[in-house]
Amino acid sequence: MKLKIIAGNANIDLAKQIAKKLGVELSGATIGRFSDGEAQVKIVDNVRGADCYIIQPTSAPVNENLMELLIIADALKRASAKRITAVVPYYGYARQDKKSEPRVPITARLVANLFATAGITRVLTMDLHAGQIQGFFDIPVDHLYSTPVLLSYFREKNLNDIAIVSPDAGGVERARAFAKHFNADLVIVDKRRPRPNEASIMNIIGEVKDKACIILDDLVDTAGTLAKVADVIKAKGAARVFAAASHGVLSGNAKQRIQNSSIEELVITDSISILKDGPTDKIHVLSIAPILAKAITGIFKDESISELFV
Numbered sequence: 001m002k003l004k005i006i007a008g009n010a011n012i013d014l015a016k017q018i019a020k021k022l023g024v025e026l027s028g029a030t031i032g033r034f035s036d037g038e039a040q041v042k043i044v045d046n047v048r049g050a051d052c053y054i055i056q057p058t059s060a061p062v063n064e065n066l067m068e069l070l071i072i073a074d075a076l077k078r079a080s081a082k083r084i085t086a087v088v089p090y091y092g093y094a095r096q097d098k099k100s101e102p103r104v105p106i107t108a109r110l111v112a113n114l115f116a117t118a119g120i121t122r123v124l125t126m127d128l129h130a131g132q133i134q135g136f137f138d139i140p141v142d143h144l145y146s147t148p149v150l151l152s153y154f155r156e157k158n159l160n161d162i163a164i165v166s167p168d169a170g171g172v173e174r175a176r177a178f179a180k181h182f183n184a185d186l187v188i189v190d191k192r193r194p195r196p197n198e199a200s201i202m203n204i205i206g207e208v209k210d211k212a213c214i215i216l217d218d219l220v221d222t223a224g225t226l227a228k229v230a231d232v233i234k235a236k237g238a239a240r241v242f243a244a245a246s247h248g249v250l251s252g253n254a255k256q257r258i259q260n261s262s263i264e265e266l267v268i269t270d271s272i273s274i275l276k277d278g279p280t281d282k283i284h285v286l287s288i289a290p291i292l293a294k295a296i297t298g299i300f301k302d303e304s305i306s307e308l309f310v
Contacts, residue, residue, distance in 0.1 A: 001082060001300075002047075003022070003050070004051065004053065005024055005026055005027060005052075005053050006027050006029050006052060006054045006055070006072060006076070007019075007054075008031065008055065008069055008072060009031055010059055010065040010068070010273065011057050011089070011271075011273040012273075014055060014057075014089070014270050014288075014292075015055035017270075017289035021290060021294075022293050022297065027044070027045040028043070029041065029042065029045075030042040030044060031072070039067055039068045039071050043072075046079075047076055047080070048079065048081070049081075050081050051081075051082060051083045051300050052076050052081045052084050054076070054084070054087060056068065056069040056087070057273075058090065058111070059092060059249065059271075059273070060272075062092040062093065065092070066093075066111065070114055070115070071118075073086065073115075073119050074118050076119065077118070077119030083121050084120050086120045087124045087125075089126045089269075089272070090126070090247045091108075091125050091128055093108055094130065094133055095108075095129050097130045108133045108136055109136040112133070112138075115137070116138055116139050120139065121139055121140075122142070122299065124141075124292065124296070125142070125143055125144070126145065126246060126269075126291075127146055127246035127247065128143060129218055129219065131143070143309070144308050144309065145246075146271070146288055146291075148291070149269060149286045149288060149291065150244050150246075150286070153284075154182075154214065154242070154267075159212040160212065161210065161212060162179075162182045162184035162212050162214065163185040163187050163206065163207070163213045164178050164185070164214050164216055165216065166189065166216065166217075167191065167225055167226065167229045169190070171218070172186075172188055174216060175188075175216045185206060185211070187205065187206030187207070188206060189203075189205070189229050189232075191225065204232060208233045210239050212238075212240045213241050214242045215230060215242070215243040215244070216243075216245070217243075217245045219247035219248075219249050220248055220249060220250060220266065221251055221254065222251055222252050223254035223255075223257040226257075226263070226266075227257045227258065227262075227263070230243065230262040231261060233262075234262035238262075241262050242263065242264055242266075242267065243258075244267040245266070246268070246269055247269070248266075248269075248271075249272060250272075250275075250283075253278075254278075255279050255280060255283070259282055265283075265284055266282055267284045267286065268285055268286070269285065269287070270286070270289070291308060
């Protein structure tokens with residue numbers, strides 16, 4: 001069976017890095033737009049009987065990139081590809097994963113249904129907003145974590161007296177697991193969110209005075225919460241403040257907020273292509289291409305990739 005890597009427009013640089021790690025060329029695909037904005041896709045290479053991997057995070061513009069992924073999958077299905085795996089390092093619409101109030105959708109489930117309908121037979125993703133989203137899919141899901149990449153980076157800094165900070169109660173499990181690797185203290189922020197993308201910090205649970213604090217989250221969107229948390233723990237005596245997240249959504253004035261905050265450095269991965277449209281000197285980007293390439297190799301060879309689920 002042939003291995004084919006197809007790049008959508010969402011993160012071409014990551015797709016090129018993955019292909020390079022795998023020792024293959026990106027498969028030919030023409031992805032353009034009709035005059036009214038509709039996505040136009042043509043698979044140039046012969047993919048009959050092939051094992052195809054579409055590299056396409058559903059990041060901003062979310063609807064554009066999501067539809068592009070679905071249309072590429074449909075084109076591959078109609079070209080008789082044997083298997084179609086969507087490599088979606090960042091899974092958009094994941095934050096609406098339950099009915100938190102009446103008359104709201106569960107978009108994480110809706111998108112999962114769209115994947116299967118388009119002909120996608122497997123999903124390879126990373127650091128979902130909520131782990132239970134895996135159960136929304138009726139196709140296999142391989143859920144990887146960026147933890148090894150982030151751990152390696154912070155270990156090289158040789159920080160002393162570390163505290164890992166969870167910016168909300170929902171991230172405590174993630175922060176606790178990260179803290180174990182450093183034998184570090186765990187700090188929890190008690191936060192209330194009156195409306196989407198707006199947070200009010202209520203209380204800091206744990207000791208941050210004279211510590212090197214790492215605020216850990218799955219994604220950074222507007223950076224409003226992140227900046228507030230950083231400023232509060234700095235005011236409470238933290239010696240240094242770092243932040244780490246798998247996905248740098250960085251919408252709106254996020255980069256400027258980070259620049260103006262007490263954060264010394266924000267460490268993110270290249271799951272989302274970072275636009276150079278604002279200050280980035282505080283932002284450090286780590287590559288997840290080696291992890292994804294290793295996972296693709298295992299899936300292609302029908303080997304276990306459980307060692308990557310850490």
